Amino acid sequence: MTEESERAVRAAVEGEMRLPDPGGRACPVRVLELLAPEFAENGDRRAWRSSLWRLTETGRRRYFHQGASTGTDPAGRVTA
Secondary structure, rough: OOOHHHHHHHHHHHHHOOOOHHHHHHHHHHHHHHEOOOEEEEOOOOOOEEEEEEOOEEEEEEEOOOOOEEEEEOOOOEEE
């Protein structure tokens, strides 16, 4: 794994660890920093799922959280 890949993985893991934290979710600014504008969460919140992160100009942002997709909503977001 390259150094750049290792940094990307560390950034995604750090973001994943901050999102479930009640203090992190209580701060709308922090949530918006970590979630992509088109983010939509699917599936059971109690189950462990996979996430995909994208590098943006402001840092890494989660743009997908695994779930059983059945299509998209009018805004183009994945729906369950």
